Amino acid sequence: MAEQIRExxxxxxxxxxNISLNTDxxxxxxxxxxxxxxxxxxVRRATAKDIPFLLALLSQVLEVHARIKPDYFVxxxxxxxxxxxxxxxxxxxxxxxxxxxxxxxIGYAFCEFKKMPDKPFVQQFKYMYIDDxxxxxxxxxxxxxxxxxxxxxEEARALGxxxxxxxxxxxxxRAFAFYQxxxxxxxxxTMEMKI
Numbered sequence: 001m002a003e004q005i006r007e008x009x010x011x012x013x014x015x016x017x018n019i020s021l022n023t024d025x026x027x028x029x030x031x032x033x034x035x036x037x038x039x040x041x042x043v044r045r046a047t048a049k050d051i052p053f054l055l056a057l058l059s060q061v062l063e064v065h066a067r068i069k070p071d072y073f074v075x076x077x078x079x080x081x082x083x084x085x086x087x088x089x090x091x092x093x094x095x096x097x098x099x100x101x102x103x104x105x106i107g108y109a110f111c112e113f114k115k116m117p118d119k120p121f122v123q124q125f126k127y128m129y130i131d132d133x134x135x136x137x138x139x140x141x142x143x144x145x146x147x148x149x150x151x152x153x154e155e156a157r158a159l160g161x162x163x164x165x166x167x168x169x170x171x172x173x174r175a176f177a178f179y180q181x182x183x184x185x186x187x188x189x190t191m192e193m194k195i
Contacts, residue, residue: 041144043151046096046108051085053098053105061134068171079132095128095155099135099148107135107144109152113159128156130166133175149182 046054058078066073080088088094088110099107110131116122130152135144156164165187168176 041106041147042100043097043147044100046089046098046105048086048089050096050098050105051082051089054080054085054096054108055082057105057108057134057136058132060137061132064172065169068169095152097148097151097155099144101139106139107133107148109133109148111152111155113161125162126160127163127165128152128159128161130164133166145178146182 055078058080062073062078063075066075089096093113095109095111095113097109097111098105110133112129112131113126114129115126116124118124133145133148135148153164164184166179166184167190168179
């Protein structure tokens with residue numbers, strides 16, 4: 001009898017877990033559907049309160065890079081620490097823009113405002129270097145990256161930049177196709193050789 005009661009209690013507990021999992025899935029699906037229906041995201045400069053979101057997104061993008069180039073990137077880390085992010089956010093030559101929806105950061109662009117070196121053999125101009133763009137894996141394919149990129153382009157224009165530049169790792173076809181869709185063209189190729 002006691003064993004039967006314990007079995008019934010375990011079955012009831014399992015039902016509660018399944019209901020909870022189904023509810024969480026429906027909530028996530030609902031949020032994702034809402035973003036795809038209403039893409040009115042706020043894209044703005046990042047602040048210190050965004051650091052936890054930035055760290056989570058940095059982890060996602062590092063895992064993408066670690067899959068593409070495991071001989072270079074180490075899985076399980078982030079490109080920047082909290083302290084480094086604070087320094088970046090305080091550096092006026094660096095710009096971090098975030099896409100925010102319902103008070104949650106779901107994407108970012110790490111950028112740097114640069115000038116060509118003062119050398120007689122190169123043209124003098126300002127440009128915006130995009131170090132990294134990431135959209136949360138649950139919101140990819142919903143034009144979030146496009147909104148972030150368009151915001152970066154407008155900011156670069158406002159700062160008097162002539163160009164926007166960035167690097168794409170070989171093997172990251174999705175990113176390469178996205179940047180081409182945004183109008184970017186290859187400028188140069190970095191090559192390597194293992195010795």
